[in-house]
Amino acid sequence: MSVVQQKVVFVGTIASSSALDRLTILKGFIAIENGKITKIGSTEELNTNNTSKELLDFKKVVLDENQLLIPGFIDCHTHAPQFPNIGLGLDRPLLEWLDKYTFPLESKYVDVNFAKSIYGKVVQRLINNGTTTACYFGSLHLDGTLSLVDSAIKHGQRALVGKVSMNIVNDAGYYNDTAKELRDVECFVQKVLECKNDLVYPVVTPRFAVSCDATLMSGLSDIANRYGCRIQSHISENVKEIEHVLDVNPGCKSYSEVYDKSNILNDKCIMAHAVYLSEEEMSLLVSRGVSVAHCPASNTRLRSGLCPVRELIHAGLTVGLGTDVSGGDSSSILDAMRRAMDVSSHLEMLDTSVTRPALNWKEVFYLATLGGAKALRLDDKIGNFEVGKDFDAQLIDVFANGGQIDKYDYTMEGNEQDRVSQLLQRFIYLGDDRNITQVYIKGRKVKG
Numbered sequence: 001m002s003v004v005q006q007k008v009v010f011v012g013t014i015a016s017s018s019a020l021d022r023l024t025i026l027k028g029f030i031a032i033e034n035g036k037i038t039k040i041g042s043t044e045e046l047n048t049n050n051t052s053k054e055l056l057d058f059k060k061v062v063l064d065e066n067q068l069l070i071p072g073f074i075d076c077h078t079h080a081p082q083f084p085n086i087g088l089g090l091d092r093p094l095l096e097w098l099d100k101y102t103f104p105l106e107s108k109y110v111d112v113n114f115a116k117s118i119y120g121k122v123v124q125r126l127i128n129n130g131t132t133t134a135c136y137f138g139s140l141h142l143d144g145t146l147s148l149v150d151s152a153i154k155h156g157q158r159a160l161v162g163k164v165s166m167n168i169v170n171d172a173g174y175y176n177d178t179a180k181e182l183r184d185v186e187c188f189v190q191k192v193l194e195c196k197n198d199l200v201y202p203v204v205t206p207r208f209a210v211s212c213d214a215t216l217m218s219g220l221s222d223i224a225n226r227y228g229c230r231i232q233s234h235i236s237e238n239v240k241e242i243e244h245v246l247d248v249n250p251g252c253k254s255y256s257e258v259y260d261k262s263n264i265l266n267d268k269c270i271m272a273h274a275v276y277l278s279e280e281e282m283s284l285l286v287s288r289g290v291s292v293a294h295c296p297a298s299n300t301r302l303r304s305g306l307c308p309v310r311e312l313i314h315a316g317l318t319v320g321l322g323t324d325v326s327g328g329d330s331s332s333i334l335d336a337m338r339r340a341m342d343v344s345s346h347l348e349m350l351d352t353s354v355t356r357p358a359l360n361w362k363e364v365f366y367l368a369t370l371g372g373a374k375a376l377r378l379d380d381k382i383g384n385f386e387v388g389k390d391f392d393a394q395l396i397d398v399f400a401n402g403g404q405i406d407k408y409d410y411t412m413e414g415n416e417q418d419r420v421s422q423l424l425q426r427f428i429y430l431g432d433d434r435n436i437t438q439v440y441i442k443g444r445k446v447k448g
């Protein structure tokens with residue numbers, strides 16, 4: 001990892017979103033000082049005397065005509081310990097998959113050396129894919145999950161990390177008793193805060209209402225409130241899961257009510273999935289300020305369901321994207337963007353009334369960047385390019401050597417603005433890590 005360049009100016013094509021329906025593609029410059037964006041402007045402005053004087057001692061990075069500067073991707077939900085299972089064991093629905101493949105693997109992270117060996121690769125893989133911020137589930141283990149925090153710090157990634165909490169008995173013996181669990185979570189939160197690293201945050205992480213009883217969840221909510229932490233969990237992912245949760249909580253009318261009774265739902269809470277929420281549940285989550293991590297790859301691979309993201313957004317929920325490895329079979333947010341478009345298109349095709357059109361490429365670009373930042377309550381720092389925000393960015397080379405995108409002696413009609421918009425479109429539909437030639441987190445180059 002290289003040192004932070006104190007003053008850098010990028011010159012070329014810069015794309016970022018300011019809303020779901022607002023993508024700006026600017027030909028111009030973006031100046032960074034000590035990791036923060038200090039000035040953004042057009043090429044004309046760059047060429048004025050004042051600006052060129054101001055930027056005289058800045059290192060210049062000039063993009064070529066097929067390169068783009070875009071914000072770093074934000075993965076709002078992934079399971080770091082599950083990476084050794086990526087692409088494996090996708091033949092069972094959620095609850096069986098957890099018992100057969102996931103809990104046995106996660107149990108192995110009791111061995112800190114094993115944890116270290118995996119987590120270094122996980123963080124590196126995500127950075128390679130342009131993920132500058134990840135919201136991670138760790139495992140049940142305190143020390144193992146602290147080694148995930150260490151890996152994020154070592155690689156300079158912005159990371160929200162949760163030690164997973166579970167106190168309900170399962171066949172793998174993968175749970176803690178309530179008192180130990182609450183002690184370990186508080187210790188985890190304190191140790192992460194003691195790191196005093198401004199890129200890393202502890203997240204209180206009740207796995208889901210199948211693995212945690214109300215006493216544990218209320219205790220976790222208390223810890224989160226005392227330390228001002230975010231909370232993350234899963235909600236309403238799979239029909240059998242919902243039936244089970246309602247069976248063991250006969251006093252509750254919905255899955256959301258189970259969490260609400262334990263005070264889990266608030267404006268620092270990120271819930272993964274939300275595939276089957278009723279309108280009342282959506283309203284409840286909106287009123288509590290909960291955000292949703294939409295995980296289309298996992299919903300498809302585990303055959304959990306088709307998440308109606310447009311409905312969630314329409315209801316007023318803040319939505320970001322998650323890869324949900326290893327329910328999801330890809331650790332790439334670029335892949336999650338395409339999966340989100342696919343699921344949304346399938347829903348549009350299935351719905352003959354077509355009241356809610358499928359998400360388009362500009363909208364998933366927003367969800368992968370500013371939408372994710374809002375969902376994680378980090379949009380004051382990241383998500384797009386604005387003066388005062390941290391510089392978390394990717395340099396995209398659309399026709400990178402060895403990549404999937406070939407350059408033809410043909411371009412669709414249009415002006416220069418259309419040409420650069422088409423470059424971004426091709427990256428979103430066809431690109432991969434080979435096109436992501438440089439990655440920056442708070443101004444520090446972490447790839448390339």
Ligand SMILES: Nc1nc2[nH]cnc2c(=O)[nH]1
Nearest residue numbers: 079207208234298324327
């Ligand atoms: N996809 C997914 N859903 C869950 N629900 C509870 N735990 C998990 C998990 O590890 N993955």
Ligand SMILES: [Zn+2]
Nearest residue numbers: 079234272324
């Ligand atoms: Zn998950």
